[in-house]
Amino acid sequence: MACCNVDVESILNKYSPExxxxxxxxxxxxxxxxxxxxxxDCMKKIAEKTGVPLNKLYGVxxxxxxxxxxxxxxxxxxxxxxGPCHVVGAKDVLEAFKSELGIEVGExxxxxxxxxxxxxxxxxxAVAPAVMINEDVHGNLDPSMVKGIIEKYx
Amino acid sequence: xxxxxxxxxxxxxxxxxxxxxxxxxADVRIPTLCFLENLQKIGACRMCLVxxxxxxxxxxxxxxxxxxxxxxxxxxxxxxxxxxxxxELILSDHPTTCLTCEKNTRCELxxxxxxxxxEIVPYRGDKSDRGKDSAANSLxxxxxxxxxxxxxxxxxxxxxxxxxxxxxxxxxxxEVGTPFNVGFQDSVCVGCGQCVLNCPVAALKDQDDTAxxxxxxxxxxxxxxxxxxxxxxxxxxxxxxxxxxxIVTGKIFAAMRKMGFDHIFDTDxxxxxxxxxxxxxxxxxxxxxxxLPMLTSCSPGWVNxxxxxxxxxxxxxxxxxxxxxxxxxxxxxxxxxxxxxxxxKIRVISVMPCTAKKDESKRPQLGADGxxxxxxxxxxxxxxxxIRQRNLDFVNLPDEQPDNPLGMSTGAALIFGASGGVMEAxxxxxxEVLEGHSIENxxxxxxRGLKLDGVxxxxxxxxxxxxxxxxxxxVASGLANARKLMEKVRAGEVDYHFIEIMACPGGCIxxxxxxIPTNTEVRKKRIEGIYKGDSSMELRKSHENPFIKKLxxxxxxxxxxxxxxxxxxxxxxxxxYYNNIKK
Numbered sequence: 001m002a003c004c005n006v007d008v009e010s011i012l013n014k015y016s017p018e019x020x021x022x023x024x025x026x027x028x029x030x031x032x033x034x035x036x037x038x039x040x041d042c043m044k045k046i047a048e049k050t051g052v053p054l055n056k057l058y059g060v061x062x063x064x065x066x067x068x069x070x071x072x073x074x075x076x077x078x079x080x081x082x083g084p085c086h087v088v089g090a091k092d093v094l095e096a097f098k099s100e101l102g103i104e105v106g107e108x109x110x111x112x113x114x115x116x117x118x119x120x121x122x123x124x125x126a127v128a129p130a131v132m133i134n135e136d137v138h139g140n141l142d143p144s145m146v147k148g149i150i151e152k153y154x
Numbered sequence: 155x156x157x158x159x160x161x162x163x164x165x166x167x168x169x170x171x172x173x174x175x176x177x178x179x180a181d182v183r184i185p186t187l188c189f190l191e192n193l194q195k196i197g198a199c200r201m202c203l204v205x206x207x208x209x210x211x212x213x214x215x216x217x218x219x220x221x222x223x224x225x226x227x228x229x230x231x232x233x234x235x236x237x238x239x240x241x242e243l244i245l246s247d248h249p250t251t252c253l254t255c256e257k258n259t260r261c262e263l264x265x266x267x268x269x270x271x272x273e274i275v276p277y278r279g280d281k282s283d284r285g286k287d288s289a290a291n292s293l294x295x296x297x298x299x300x301x302x303x304x305x306x307x308x309x310x311x312x313x314x315x316x317x318x319x320x321x322x323x324x325x326x327x328x329e330v331g332t333p334f335n336v337g338f339q340d341s342v343c344v345g346c347g348q349c350v351l352n353c354p355v356a357a358l359k360d361q362d363d364t365a366x367x368x369x370x371x372x373x374x375x376x377x378x379x380x381x382x383x384x385x386x387x388x389x390x391x392x393x394x395x396x397x398x399x400x401i402v403t404g405k406i407f408a409a410m411r412k413m414g415f416d417h418i419f420d421t422d423x424x425x426x427x428x429x430x431x432x433x434x435x436x437x438x439x440x441x442x443x444x445x446l447p448m449l450t451s452c453s454p455g456w457v458n459x460x461x462x463x464x465x466x467x468x469x470x471x472x473x474x475x476x477x478x479x480x481x482x483x484x485x486x487x488x489x490x491x492x493x494x495x496x497x498x499k500i501r502v503i504s505v506m507p508c509t510a511k512k513d514e515s516k517r518p519q520l521g522a523d524g525x526x527x528x529x530x531x532x533x534x535x536x537x538x539x540x541i542r543q544r545n546l547d548f549v550n551l552p553d554e555q556p557d558n559p560l561g562m563s564t565g566a567a568l569i570f571g572a573s574g575g576v577m578e579a580x581x582x583x584x585x586e587v588l589e590g591h592s593i594e595n596x597x598x599x600x601x602r603g604l605k606l607d608g609v610x611x612x613x614x615x616x617x618x619x620x621x622x623x624x625x626x627x628x629v630a631s632g633l634a635n636a637r638k639l640m641e642k643v644r645a646g647e648v649d650y651h652f653i654e655i656m657a658c659p660g661g662c663i664x665x666x667x668x669x670i671p672t673n674t675e676v677r678k679k680r681i682e683g684i685y686k687g688d689s690s691m692e693l694r695k696s697h698e699n700p701f702i703k704k705l706x707x708x709x710x711x712x713x714x715x716x717x718x719x720x721x722x723x724x725x726x727x728x729x730x731y732y733n734n735i736k737k
Contacts (some may be wrong), residue, residue, distance in 0.1 A: 038333055055311075055320035055341075058333030062322045069334065 004030045006015065008045045022060065025050070025069055028050045036072035036115065037050050039096045044071070065119070073115035078132045082121035090129035094118070096143035097131075100150055111153065159207075159225040173215035173226055174202055175482040176514045181226050185237065185266055187244075187354055188303035189216045191673065192606075193335055199303055200240040201266065205230045210237055228634050229512040238270050244301055246277035248355070254301070255356050259672065262354035263301060267462075288708045290338035291513035292345030292361055292666075295330060300357035306330055306349035313659065314633040318343035342462055342731045345655045346455035346633070347509030347533075347666015360509050360533050364540050367530055371414045377495055379479045380415040381560075382406050382505040383424050385571030385662035386534050388683035389507065392669040393538035394548045397675045399683030404553020406505075409541050411554060416660065418483065420556045421504065422563030424477030425570040425579070427484070427705070428452060429696035431722050432474040432576075433583040434713035436652055440625075441618060445469045447628075447643060447650040450576050454475040454514035455666070457726060459633050464640045465728035475527070477570065478504045478511060482527030482722040484560055488709045501529045505537045507571070507665030510657065511544060519724050533667025552586030562701045565687070565694035572684045573631035573661030574601035574610060577654040581614060581627070582695045596694060601629045604660045604677055604687065609639055611650075627652045632659040 015021040029042050038061060048055040061067045079094045094105070097116055099151045101109055108115040124130045127139025131149075138149055155166045158173075160180040167176045172195065177184050187199035187317055197214035204215045207225035212232065227233060239647040245267065252258050285296025305374030307330050310319050319330050332341040350358045370378050391400040410418045427606040436448050438585040451457055452472040475483065482502040490497045504511060508531075514520065531538070541548050555561070558711045565584050578598045586593050610629040615622060628650045630639050642648045658664045663680035664672055693699060710717045 043333075053311075053320075055317045055333050059320040059322050063324050065324075147576040 004041055006039075007025040011088040012046065012049045016154050019050065019052060022046075022050055022052060022057075022118075026061060029069060034074065035112070036074070037068040037070055040069070063129070071112075072124050073113050075113060076115045076117060077132050078091070078117050078122070079105075080120075080122045080124075080126075080128070080130050080132075081094050081118040084121075085129040085139050088128050092143050093131065093141045093146065095144040114150070156222045159223075160561045161226070161228055167220060169220070169222050171222075171516065172215070173218050173220055173487065174442075175205055176220050176538065177186060177204075177215060177226070178500060180346055181186045182400060183217050184228050186216060187262060187266070187301065188305065189306050190289060190308060190352065191243075192242060194305060194308045194641065195502050196304065199244070199301070201237060203229045203233060203240070205233050205234050206614075216555075233372045234270075237462070238272065240276060241267055241270050241272055242275055245272065247282055248301060249298055250275060251672045256359055256362075257356035260586045261356065272311050278431075280326070281593075282326055282329075283336075284331070287331075287337050288361070289447060290345070290623065291361060291516050292343075293338060293347055293350050293358060293533065294362075295331070295338065296357055296359070297331075299355050300327060300329065300349075301355055302330065302732065303354060305352040305354065306358055307376045309352050310349040312634065314459075314657070315346075315347055315637045316342055316346070316633060317342055318726065320382070320495060325350055327679070340731065342456035342457045344462065344633070344657065345510035345513040345666075348658060350453045350509060351423065351664075351666050351672050360536060362536065363530050363532050364513065364543075367503055367532060367540065370503065370530065375499060377417070377500050378415045379417040379426070379485050379489075379500055379501060380503045380505065381417060381421045381478065382410075382537075383478065383507055383511075383571070383662060384425060384568050384575075385507045385665065385668070385680070386505055386537070386570075387683070388571065388680045388687065389534055389668050390538060391549075393460040394537065394541075394675075396549065398679035399681075399686075401683055401687050402548075403687075404555070404634035405548055405551040407556050408551040408554040409544075409546055409548060412546055412551075413540065413544050417485075417489075417504070419481055419558045419560040419613035421477045421481055421506075422562050422567035422570075423701065424479075424481035424700070426563055426699045426702050427722065428474050428477045428570075429482045429576075429579050430702060430706075430713045431480075431718055432472045433580050433587065433696075435472055435474060436580065436584055437587060438714065440623075440651060447653045448472055451724075451726070452570070452576060453510075453656045453658075453662075454508065455510040456633070456636060456655045458510065459636065459657060460640070460655075461726055461729040462731055463637070463647060464644065467640060467643065468726045469725050470643070472576055473725060475724050476511075476514065476521065476723055477515070477567075478506065479527040479648060479724070480558055480722050482520075482529075483522060484705070486525045487522065487526070489560060493525050496527050497523070502703050504528050505534070506531050507534050507535065507662045507668050509666040517724075522721050533666075534666060534669060537572075538669070559701050559704065565689070565691035566696040567699075568691065569684055569688050571662045573605070573656050573659075574598075574603070574629045574654065575661065576611075576656075577601045577627055577629050577652065579696060580654075581625075582654070583697045585614065585616050585625075586695065586697070588618055596710070601627065601654070602681075603634075604674070604681055605630075606632065606659055606674070608635060624653065626650045627654070629654045629658040631661050631664070652736055 037082040047057045129141050158176045160177050163180045165180045184202050187201045195216040196216040202215040203212045205227040287295040370376050387403040391402040400456045449470045486497040515531050520527045566579035569694040601610050614625045660677040664677045
């Protein structure tokens with residue numbers, strides 16, 4: 001069983017055990033994992049504390065693409081694939097990320113640093129095409145800029 | 155009450171009715187798929203679309219409330235086209251291999267496709283890949299057939315509060331299943347099969363053990379012994395077009411003989427035996443200050459549920475084995491000895507209303523002398539399939555009797571098939587034993603009937619060692635009701651002496667292995683059949699069964715005696731399953 005060594009108890013202690021806090025708790029646990037995922041052990045502890053059965057908790061976690069139950073890279077690269085980005089070349093930028101990292105969408109680099117994903121609209125159409133790397137937004141991209149961006153995170 | 159017009163027919167209905175309910179009042183049938191009466195109305199499948207006459211809008215009738223003067227068209231050109239379109243879309247992601255599907259001719263989706271004249275599926279595209287799970291003892295899952303109606307999810311979470319499965323992922327990848335894909339066997343699934351009973355297609359089905367039964371029958375070195383559960387005799391007829399509740403006991407035994415089973419016994423005999431052991435165990439607990447309330451242990455879905463979610467109450471479970479296990483144990487000990495048969499050559503086959511009985515038969519603690527009590531379990535539906543495979547004209551079979559010495563039974567055994575029956579049967583015997591004389595009125599009507607929400611209670615006055623005592627009993631069926639009651643027991647808020655729980659709503663007549671459909675109306679008819687059968691029987695108390703008396707005289711000695719402990723009692727323990735997390 002994958003385990004992330006997150007101190008779930010101290011995160012859970014910050015929130016009252018009610019359904020409304022579930023999303024916050026899931027985000028906190030995922031962020032604390034260092035590998036952008038929520039492991040089975042953590043999810044069981046969250047289920048026990050919040051009273052949300054594991055089957056429902058897993059349902060919620062697998063519904064939202066921001067959550068993962070499998071290990072991801074330290075940085076998750078989310079390339080926007082919505083219309084406005086698409087028409088100004090998002091596809092080419094995505095190809096550049098793929099070849100630069102040597103991975104396909106949904107995969108993680110062997111060193112565990114980057115995971116490449118696609119996402120629905122990021123809401124920054126003014127700077128399309130755009131990508132989000134963890135909390136940072138990078139806009140007005142063209143394929144030639146990809147290498148430089150990745151270097152910043154290495 | 156407000157007036158609504160369904161296809162120009164005026165009906166007066168309560169204000170909180172949906173269009174679908176109003177249509178039912180007007181005797182208009184609207185096709186549905188994801189709808190479950192009183193349980194699920196989510197407008198997901200879109201089959202129940204109707205047209206609002208003055209706006210021309212299409213709405214889902216299961217979710218849309220009525221309003222004064224509302225005019226609804228249920229079969230306009232627009233509605234028919236829309237429904238056909240919806241079906242074509244559903245079928246675009248569903249295999250069209252109906253001929254080789256187990257639900258062939260018994261599938262709700264197939265019926266709707268035929269009804270709506272679907273001759274081709276015009277849309278081509280990706281098919282969702284949801285995998286299969288055939289590793290569980292009780293049931294199987296075939297993801298490619300799932301139409302995502304979520305009826306199974308509602309049964310598992312709302313009706314049974316088991317929580318083994320739930321919706322996962324989203325969009326085209328959405329599916330219903332276990333968390334982290336652990337599979338049914340390793341999840342908290344109790345095997346009750348209520349999901350199977352409510353699956354409109356063949357995505358969820360019982361584990362198929364019919365081939366094993368045929369193999370055993372055909373093997374000349376094997377002696378097959380078959381038994382049939384109480385409730386099956388009021389439900390099996392439905393598979394052959396008879397009304398729910400029709401008693402077909404004699405035809406079942408006739409069919410079994412024609413199919414080639416070597417010995418035909420009856421789980422009802424086992425039920426009488428269970429009452430002897432469980433009844434005496436109850437008396438002993440009351441007299442000697444044992445753990446109370448005593449909980450019945452014959453429903454394996456319920457036993458799995460208690461072991462998983464209420465392990466601290468394991469000592470409350472009656473140690474008496476279930477009727478099918480008692481028959482099996484007696485076949486491989488008493489009967490084998492008597493007939494001089496080597497028990498290793500015997501296969502005990504049970505026809506059960508229940509998918510969880512398959513799981514129960516694999517419990518390592520259900521056996522003695524190195525043999526399992528029961529070898530193969532088939533459900534009512536599987537047994538019907540076998541009758542069809544043998545090309546028997548079931549409805550016209552002449553009535554036959556089971557074999558002795560493990561075939562004769564009483565009305566007390568028959569009522570095991572309905573919620574409240576085990577309690578009533580136990581009272582019929584326990585009270586007579588306590589008072590030492592025959593009791594005239596043995597109809598304990600307070601514990602009878604279909605109570606889908608809540609608990610049935612009764613208090614009976616009796617004498618224990620000369621002292622007047624009021625025995626308080628409770629009966630619940632459906633695991634949501636069981637959960638609520640067990641929370642009270644755990645908290646010490648109730649003072650019952652004896653509690654009967656059946657995992658499935660209404661008891662075994664609503665079991666996960668019963669004919670489809672099993673709905674409220676059908677359940678009621680089956681219960682009527684059970685009590686009609688009981689009242690027409692000559693013997694209605696388990697301890698009056700002459701073959702039970704003989705078994706104790708010749709072999710067992712006395713209830714709770716040494717032999718009984720070896721063969722007729724078992725033990726339970728906490729189950730630690732994957733998502734075993736308290737709610």
